[in-house]
Amino acid sequence: NLTRDFPKCNVQSLKMDVTSHSSIENVYHILQKGNISIDVLVNNAAVNPVESELNLDFRFEKFNNKSFQREFEVGLLGSVLCCKIFGSHMANNKKGSIINIASDLSVISPNQTLYAKDGLPRNLQQVKPISYSIIKTGLIGMTKYLATYWASDNVRVNAISPGGVFDNQNLDFIEKISSLIPMGRMCRKEELAGAVQFLASNASSYVTGQNLIIDGGRSVW
Numbered sequence: 001n002l003t004r005d006f007p008k009c010n011v012q013s014l015k016m017d018v019t020s021h022s023s024i025e026n027v028y029h030i031l032q033k034g035n036i037s038i039d040v041l042v043n044n045a046a047v048n049p050v051e052s053e054l055n056l057d058f059r060f061e062k063f064n065n066k067s068f069q070r071e072f073e074v075g076l077l078g079s080v081l082c083c084k085i086f087g088s089h090m091a092n093n094k095k096g097s098i099i100n101i102a103s104d105l106s107v108i109s110p111n112q113t114l115y116a117k118d119g120l121p122r123n124l125q126q127v128k129p130i131s132y133s134i135i136k137t138g139l140i141g142m143t144k145y146l147a148t149y150w151a152s153d154n155v156r157v158n159a160i161s162p163g164g165v166f167d168n169q170n171l172d173f174i175e176k177i178s179s180l181i182p183m184g185r186m187c188r189k190e191e192l193a194g195a196v197q198f199l200a201s202n203a204s205s206y207v208t209g210q211n212l213i214i215d216g217g218r219s220v221w
Contacts, residue, residue, distance in 0.1 A: 012034070012036070014027045014030060014031075018045045018074060018078030018079075018081065018082060019073040019074055019077060019078050019081075020081075021081055021085075024081055024082055024085050024086075025085055028085050028086065028089065037093070038086050038089050038090060038096070039090070039095065039096055039097065040096065040097050040098075040099070040200045041082060041083070041086045041087065041090070041096070041097075041098045041099070042098075042099045042101065042196065042200075043078070043079035043082055043083070043098070043099070043100045043101060043139070044101040045074050045075065045078050045079070046071075046074060046075040046101070046135070047070065047071040047074050047075060048075075048132060049128075049129065049132075054115055054126035054127065054128070055126060056124065056126065058126065058127055058128070058129040059123070059125075059126075059127055060127070060130055061123075063129060063130060063131070067129075067131065068131045071129075071131045071132070071135060072131065072134075072135060075132075075135040075136075075139075076135045076138045076139065076142075079100060079139060079142065080142060083098060083142070083146055083157075086098075087146065087150065087155060087157075090150070090153070090155045091150050091153035091155050092153075094153055094154045094155075095154050095155070096154070096155045096156070097155070097156045097157075097158075097199060097200050097201075097204075098146065098155065098156070098157040098158070099158055099159070099160060099196055099199045099200060100139045100140075100142065100143050100157070100158070100159040100160070101139075101159070101160055101162070102136045102137075102139045102140055102143075102159045102160065102161040102211065103132070103136040103161055103162060104161050104162065104163040104164075104213060104215040104218060104219055105128070105132060105133045105136050105137075106133075106136040106137045106139065106140045106159070106161050106211065107140075107161060107211070107213060107219050108218070108219050109133065110127070110128035110132075110133065111180060112125070112127045112128065113176070114128075114173060114176050114177055114180075115127060115128065115173075136161070139159060140159055140161075140211050143157050143158060143159040143209060143210075143211065144209050147208040147209030147210075148209065151208060156199075156204070156205075156207065156208040157208060157209065158199045158204070158207060158208060158209065158210050158211070158212065159210070159211045159212065160192065160195050160196065160199070160211075160212050160214060161211055161212065161213045161214065161215070162187055162192055162214050162215065163181065163186070163187050163213075163214065163215030163216055163218050163219075164177045164181075164186045164187060164215075165186060165187045165188075165189060165192070166185075166186040166187065166188055166189070167189075169186075174186060180218055180221070181215070181216040181217060181218045181221075182216060182217035182218070182220075182221050183216035183217055184216075185216065186216075187214060187215070187216060191214065192214060195212055195214055199212070
């Protein structure tokens with residue numbers, strides 16, 4: 001709870017549907033009426049099935065349009081709409097920082113052996129869905145596009161691509177993925193905060209259009 005953790009700060013919480021243009025606009029107008037300056041936008045909404053939620057419907061041969069469309073609307077279209085509304089505000093004010101939360105799967109392919117179960121034939125193995133890779137790679141393309149589109153308006157647009165983040169996954173998965181990482185462990189949630197703070201602040205005033213990969217070295221091994 002931000003109000004509890006930062007009692008001296010004026011914290012306002014609003015709810016919106018990132019897939020709805022009108023819902024985002026409504027939040028924007030509330031902020032405008034409150035004379036709240038929008039200086040930083042972090043696009044973090046996503047449908048990301050973790051290893052315990054994977055099922056055979058995610059296999060490429062079975063993947064359906066409805067699932068893909070929902071994931072696309074939340075993970076990519078939602079970010080586009082938020083950039084359109086809040087980023088345009090920043091451009092008009094000639095300042096701002098947009099941070100898109102991508103994934104190490106924006107630069108590498110999923111290692112499907114991480115999700116494999118012993119004794120099952122290939123066609124019955126669970127996999128990370130193709131939609132996740134497409135969406136996260138798309139966020140990097142959007143990042144580069146908007147970084148140049150708004151460069152003259154002093155709006156910086158960057159992305160962060162975390163590797164696997166520890167969240168009490170099963171031990172077998174943790175051991176498998178850690179063996180693929182030079183640092184030998186998964187990312188801790190708090191280790192992403194510094195990167196967001198860097199890109200949101202003037203410490204990164206000459207950084208735009210970049211994808212900051214935070215993966216313990218996995219993508220370079």
